[in-house]
Amino acid sequence: MESTDGNDAKSEQRLKSAAVLKSFMLKSSTESKLNLYDHLSRVLMKVMDEHPDNAVDVIEDVSREVKRGLFEDKQSTLRDLPQTTAAELLAEQQRLLFSRPEEADQEEELMDTPLPNVSEVAFYLEQAGVGLGREEMQRVFLALKQLVESQGLPRCRLWGKILGTESSYIVAEAEYREGEEEEESTEEAAEDEERDVEKEMNPLPQSAYKPPPTVPKEALGTGANKFAFYVCKEPGLPWVKLPSVSPAQITGARQIRKFFTGTLDTPIVSYPHFPGNEANYLRAQIARISAGTQVSPQGFYQAGEEEGDEEDEAPRDSFEVNPDFEGVPVAEMAESLSTWVHHVQHILQQGRCTWVNLAVKPGDDSNEEGEGEEKEEEPDEPEPEVGPPLLTPLSQDAEMLNIPPWTSKMSSVLTSQHALAVLRSNLWPGAYSYASGKKFENIYVGWGLKYSGEGFSQAVPPLPQKEYPSGPEITEALDPSVEEEQVLKEALEEEQAAQEEKDDTDDPEEEDDD
Amino acid sequence: MDSNSLFYSLELVAGSGNTLNVEQTTALQTSLVILKKNYKFHRVLFWGKILGLKEDYFIAQGRGEDEMKDKKTLYSFNCMDWMLLAPATDSVIEEVSKTAKGSFVGDPSYVYEHVEIHRAGGRNDAIQEEVVTKVNEESRLAVTVHQIDEEASVVPRGAYLRSPHGLVQINRSFGGLSHSEAGKLDNFLHFSKAKNLKKKSILEMGDLNPAIDFLDVLSDDIPKGSWSLQLECASRVLVLRSLLWPGLTFFHLPTTPQHGHIYIGDGRKNLDLPFMI
Structure with missing residues (x-):
């Protein structure tokens, strides 16, 4: 027990x-509980x-x-991460478009506004079967208003939209303010100076190659640079001014065929090399499209009145609105192309609207006396290029790549009394124009590419240069062997000895002479 | 795009520049209903417009029980009177690819001619034989529509189901892609008979759902970058544009079942694509 x-x-x-x-063990810890x-x-x-x-x-x-x-259980009680979608970010940007203006100087604006009536344009474009959609047009309208107000532009117009692979560009065309100058020129000068400094510090051998003279840019407000262009990706996002176009860029753009990406500073990788980035390419294509497809009813514009001593060679480059224009009947406009005229200058092969003679050096103007002689020496004076004058009817457009350049029709078949005349460009797919009475507008919505016919053929790189002709002077010889050298040496010594002997025999004779 | 949703979906693809005017849309609303009844279609799609030099072709497509196989294509000039297009057979496709070049004219009886010179025999006694192929524009139209359907018609992943019997039908429970899914090309499929699917490795096949993934994925297209994916209309609508067939626009509203595509263009394939991207 x-x-x-x-x-x-x-x-x-x-x-x-x-x-x-x-x-x-059940005692809970003071720290972790x-x-x-x-x-x-x-x-x-x-x-x-x-x-x-x-x-x-x-x-x-x-x-x-x-x-x-x-621990993880506890973490789930944390606040969740807010996700911002692209739509929310954009909505935040676009909210500014809808802000109400202060009611101070509204009456003034109503009198003469540089802002086009995009709603009206959109209405007509819809009749023509073109457009960006009603809501989008309204947003573009508000964005244009923002542009005009912020930049103080004298006149502004919706030029169109260029589609890109990642995003698109909405393009506005504006007139330059008086006295406006390009900001780039100063930067370039500064760069040149820097380069000079570098050269002085470590001089390099200079190449004898001189590049062919570059065709000078057209001044702002003339020719291909007549208008300034602003682009934005989405209405509400900031507008970016495109740089002015140079003739080299226009001729470069003619030789390549690339999609736009939607980012202005993308480099253009192409052959032949394009001088500039996507902003320059975009500007060059806009200039080409404008020159090809900006049309108006005949009689809306008339040639500007110029002074009496007008030179015959110089093409007209100014025009003004004809106050007496009555409007051409729509049926007639839809029927014949001769009722439409180009109101943007044709771009010449050189890449400019007005031809410039490159053979004349810019410095020659000062000393005209010597110029006459020099000119005679020049073997072939280049033939000046002349394009069709301004306000040429469309019926004179050249037929290219076996298609008629334009297709015209009425916007409505059933109610033709109130229809519009609609013109579509076949060379620049996406370019449309309409006219009804005194109203007309041009717009371009597309990829920014010209009709290529049966196919685009990439330019082939030039043939490799010929090699230097091989001759005895550049042929590599074998080094002589030791035996050969020996033989040569002996031969030389013998020769020398013979010479000496000869000298020896000669000398006494000389002495004798003395 | 489905004729029932035409009145709002046209607005969503308008970013490409081409739309229809009010007269044409209203005419379509009327005539497509009649078309559906006359041909006993299950549903009618407004397929698009091919721009010609003189006239434009409006194209509609009727779908039967099987969305993929029971297809009939019709064309019209005035959006009211519809003419049936003959299906494109291989021989017609070959003939058209030889002859038809340039833009459409807008006349179905316009004849494209192509002369091919065959040489037979030796060098000295060469016999030249001219073979003339003639194709009218109506068959070119049929071939073009067929090719665009094959190469560029797009649907979001999950919008269509294939039953075990092989019948392809609309997925009624498709709720749309999420915003993050909609940003990737992998979630969009070619609505045509799959060609690349069998080439995939077993590992990749493991993730696929046989009822949904019976079509080719857009991201496998060659060359890479033949599609442009963007958000439009204040970043709310997903828009896909084909760069191979410029003019084809697809839209999808993420998180809703709304989707569709339309072709408005000149009916020419962009053969220059490799140079351009």
Whole structure:
């Protein structure tokens, strides 16, 4: 009995000590508010659930994982990350378009505003089957308003839209302010100076190659640079002014065929090399499209009145709105192309609207006396290029690539009394014009590429230059061997000896002479 | 695009520049209903417009029970009177590819001619034989529509289901792609018989759902970059433009089942694409 009693007492003691240990383990930590008992039971439960291999080796990891699991639960109560979509960002930008103007000088604006009535244009364009969609047009309208107000433009017009692979450009055409000058010129000058400084520091051998003279840019407000162009990706985003176009860029753009990407500073990777980035390419294509497709009803514009001593050679480059224009009947406009005229100058092969003679050096103007002589020496004076004069009817357009350049029709067949005359360019797919009475407009919506006929053929790189003709003077000879040198040396020595002998025999004679 | 949603979906693809005027849309609303009834179509799609030098072709497509196989194409000049186009067979496709060049004229009976000179025999006694292939514009139209359908018609992933019997039908429970899904070309499929699917590796095939992924993915197209994916209309509409067939515009409103595509262009494939991207 004693033994059993003793056993009982022992087991009771054991239980008690176990309970003590349990209560110790149940004591929660002051830091993590966990207790060891719960933790161990979770760890064991995890081991039972998962039956990991070599459980004793990974028990620390299991324990850590259990602890981390508790943590993760807590993390889920954190605030979730707000995601901004592209639409939200754009909406934020476009909100500014809808801000109300202050009602100070509204009456003045109503009198003569440089802002075109895009809504009216959009209505007519919709009749013609062109457009960007009603809402989008309204947004473009508001964006144009923003542009006019921020830049203080004298006149502005929606030119169109050029599609790109990643985003598109909305293009606005504006007149230059009087006295406006390009900002780039100063930068270029500065760059040149820098280059000069570099040259002085470490002079390099100069190449004798002189590049052919570059055709000078046309001044702002004339020819291909008659208008300034602003582009933006989406209405509401900032407008960017495009640089003015140079003739080299226009001729370069004629030789390549590339999609626009939608980012202005993308380099144009092409052959032949295009001088500039996408902004320049875009500007060059806009100039080409404008020159080809900006048309108006005949009689809307008349030639500007110029002074009496007008030179016959100089093409007309100015025109004004004819106040007496009555409008051409729509049926007639849809029927014949001779009722439409170009009102943008044709771009010549040289890349300019007015031809410039490159053979005459710019410095020659000062000393005209010497010029006469020089000119006579010049073998062939280049033939001046002449384009069709301004306000030439479309019926005189050349037919290219076996398609008629224009397609004209009425906007409506059923109610032709109130229809518009619609003109579509086949050479520049995407260029449309409409006319109704005194109203007309041109727009371009497309990829900015010309019709290519049966296919575009990439220009082939020039043939490699001929190698220098190989002759004895540049042929590499074998080095003489030691024996050969020996032989030559002996021969030379013999010769020398013979010479000396000769001299020796000569000398006494001379002495004799003396 | 489905003729029922024509009145708002035209607005969503207008960013490409070409739309229909009000007279044409209203005429289509009337005539397509009649067309559907007369030809017993399940639904009618307004497929697009091919611009000709003189006239433009308006094209509609009727779909039967199987969306992919039961197709009939019709054309019209005034959006009211519709003429059925003969299906494009391989021989016609070959003939058209030889002869037809340049823009469409706008006259279905216009004949394109192509003269091929075959030389037979040796050098001295060469017999020249002229083979003249003639194709009228109506068959060119049928071939062009067929080719555009094959190469450029797009649907979002999950919009169509193929039943185990091979029947392709609209997925009624398609809820649209999410905004992040819609930004990737992988989630858009060619709505034409799959050609690349069998070439995929077993690993890639593992993720595919046979009911949905029975079509080719746009991102596998060669050359890479033959699609332009953009967000338009205040970044709410996803717009896909084909650069291989300029004029094809697809739209999808993310998180809604609205989608469709339209072709308005001159019907010429852009063979210069490799130079241009």
